[in-house]
Amino acid sequence: MDDFAAHIDSQRGLPWENIADFEHFYKTHFVKMVVLCAKIAEDEDLSSQLVQEAFFKIWEKRGSLKEVANPAAYLYQTVRNTALDYMRKMKRERVGVDIDPEAHHHEEGDGKDEMLSFVRNASQKLPEKCRVIFEMAYFEGLSNAEIADYLDLSPLTVKKQKAIGVQKVKEILIPAMQTLLVLFSYLSK
Structure with missing residues (x-):
């Protein structure tokens, strides 16, 4: 943990309680957040603007x-949501239709989008810290070391939280899948 994080922990304050702490928080996380955002927006200049908007x-x-218990996790979620909102807005403008971002698209394919949607919905039921780590690992493709660096956690904590997240998502999805299989077998008769 860096000196600033130790200072914040000892003060039990948040990095946005005064301008000096916020400026340090900004300088500490800005570049990491631009790299993260670029994985969503695929444009570094745009990512820089979106991260500034999130701050x-x-x-x-x-x-x-x-x-807020974990300012870095809150920042990650804000950056991620800002980028996703922007991408949805651009998609709506390209299509010229008001797309509901929560709507499921039933396009022909192999069902990966539908399965991913089930996993995303299940991940929303995880505790905040576990959910953020799960999303960073499995939806953003970040390594344990990258997640640990972004959230100022140990890699072992990240590894444990990922395992907990996978187990809990399985616990949520398996009964739902069993119900679907029973329903499909009933409907196919």
Whole structure:
């Protein structure tokens, strides 16, 4: 843990409680967040703008963020959501139709999109820290070391949280899949 993180932990404060801490938080995480965002937006200049927008959102609503347990995880989620929202908006503008981002697209294919959707929905039921690590690992493709660096955690903690996440997602999905199999067998009669 760096000196700044130790300072924050000892103060029990958040990095957006004053401008100096926020500036340090920004400088510490900006480049890492641009790299992360570029995995979604696939454009470094755009990613830089989206990360700046995410930091701005956090600063604007800092008064309501008193209960955030892990500022780095909250930042990651804000950056990710900002990038995904932007990508959805661009897709709507290209298509010219108001697409519901939660709608499931039933296109011909091998069912990977539907399965991924089930896993994403199941991952939303994980505890926050576990969910963030699970998403970074399995949806963003980040290594344990990268996740540990982004969230200021030990690689062992990341590994354990990933294992917990996989186990809990399985526990959520297996009964649902069994129900679907029973339903399909009933309908095929």
